[in-house]
Amino acid sequence: MNGPSIERTLYDLFAGRATPLQKKAVEDWLRTDGNMEVYYQLLARFEADHGQYEPDTQTATAQYEQFMQGQPYPRHRPAPVFTVSENSVWRQPRWLLSIAASLLLVLGLGYLTRGRWAYDRYETPYGQTKTLQLADGSDVTLNAHSVLRVPRFGFGNGDREVWLDGEGYFSVRHTTSDHKFTVHTIDLDVRVLGTKFNVSARSRRTEVVLSEGSVQLVRPRQPANPLLMKPGEQATLAEGDTAIRRKVVTVPEAAGAYRQSRLVFADTPLSQVAERIQDFYGVRVIVPNRELARRELTGTLPNNDLNVVLRTLSLSYNLAVERQPGRVILKPQ
Numbered sequence: 001m002n003g004p005s006i007e008r009t010l011y012d013l014f015a016g017r018a019t020p021l022q023k024k025a026v027e028d029w030l031r032t033d034g035n036m037e038v039y040y041q042l043l044a045r046f047e048a049d050h051g052q053y054e055p056d057t058q059t060a061t062a063q064y065e066q067f068m069q070g071q072p073y074p075r076h077r078p079a080p081v082f083t084v085s086e087n088s089v090w091r092q093p094r095w096l097l098s099i100a101a102s103l104l105l106v107l108g109l110g111y112l113t114r115g116r117w118a119y120d121r122y123e124t125p126y127g128q129t130k131t132l133q134l135a136d137g138s139d140v141t142l143n144a145h146s147v148l149r150v151p152r153f154g155f156g157n158g159d160r161e162v163w164l165d166g167e168g169y170f171s172v173r174h175t176t177s178d179h180k181f182t183v184h185t186i187d188l189d190v191r192v193l194g195t196k197f198n199v200s201a202r203s204r205r206t207e208v209v210l211s212e213g214s215v216q217l218v219r220p221r222q223p224a225n226p227l228l229m230k231p232g233e234q235a236t237l238a239e240g241d242t243a244i245r246r247k248v249v250t251v252p253e254a255a256g257a258y259r260q261s262r263l264v265f266a267d268t269p270l271s272q273v274a275e276r277i278q279d280f281y282g283v284r285v286i287v288p289n290r291e292l293a294r295r296e297l298t299g300t301l302p303n304n305d306l307n308v309v310l311r312t313l314s315l316s317y318n319l320a321v322e323r324q325p326g327r328v329i330l331k332p333q
Contacts, residue, residue, distance in 0.1 A: 007042060014046045119149040124166075126282035127306075129258055136160055136173055138181065141259045143167035143200075144280040167200040167279070169256035172213075188237055188244075189218040191226075198255035202279055204239035209255035217244060263301040263309065270295045273313075274330065281306045284327035292319075292332055 136156030146166025174194025185201035195213025254264035274285035
């Protein structure tokens with residue numbers, strides 16, 4: 001290749017529009033001594049002629065979020081008309097580089113902010129529950145201090161997936177096409193067709209209690225070893241466990257009792273009772289006495305006011321309750 005020919009070919013390569021034949025010609029040309037220096041000289045000239053585009057990311061992000069909320073996207077000015085000449089045909093127009101960079105920016109922002117616009121986010125504060133119906137007709141009741149993410153587009157048209165952080169009671173609607181319904185937690189996938197169950201993913205432990213139907217538990221890192229649950233069973237996977245622990249519970253409805261503003265315990269250690277109160281109200285509950293922490297409680301407490309809960313707990317189980325800023329201490333009476 002002669003001087004003008006290699007210059008045009010390299011400019012095509014630098015601009016990203018070189019053909020396979022041009023790329024092969026450049027590869028062969030670079031094998032000749034001295035051509036590598038010419039290559040870098042032309043590259044420096046190309047970069048000097050085509051300044052780097054610096055997008056206004058802050059404005060672009062604000063415009064993109066407004067667009068996802070239903071507002072019209074701002075119109076850009078039309079691209080300038082230019083004429084092609086022998087000297088300019090191999091030069092990349094600045095406006096074309098700007099458009100390409102803008103498109104890459106929008107795509108990048110869409111990927112980075114997909115958590116904001118790709119999912120509906122349902123959240124409950126401490127001390128409150130929320131019941132909602134998903135697009136497929138399934139019902140979910142979120143316990144306090146919980147977050148559920150649901151795909152915003154296409155949910156219910158195929159296999160259904162949601163992501164839970166906290167606790168929720170699910171009544172899944174069966175579809176005529178047998179679309180699977182999966183609840184993802186940090187360490188377990190709960191797969192169902194149509195059933196009622198409670199999922200609690202808190203305190204480095206995921207617990208599933210099945211009321212009706214059947215569910216399949218899958219550990220993402222061990223998908224080949226699913227666990228099939230039956231009604232009345234409780235399955236637990238705590239941090240550090242090598243396997244899912246399963247047992248039969250006498251009152252499976254106790255797990256979802258928060259839907260009726262109640263706390264139901266069936267042979268539940270006081271340490272776990274303290275965790276339930278702490279998760280719901282956001283106040284730290286401490287049981288410093290180890291023997292007392294292992295004491296099992298059975299019964300029902302109203303769950304609409306922390307003061308009422310603590311007073312009932314104290315009177316029913318002969319406990320001393322000490323209130324301090326930000327925490328509660330349970331002691332033997």
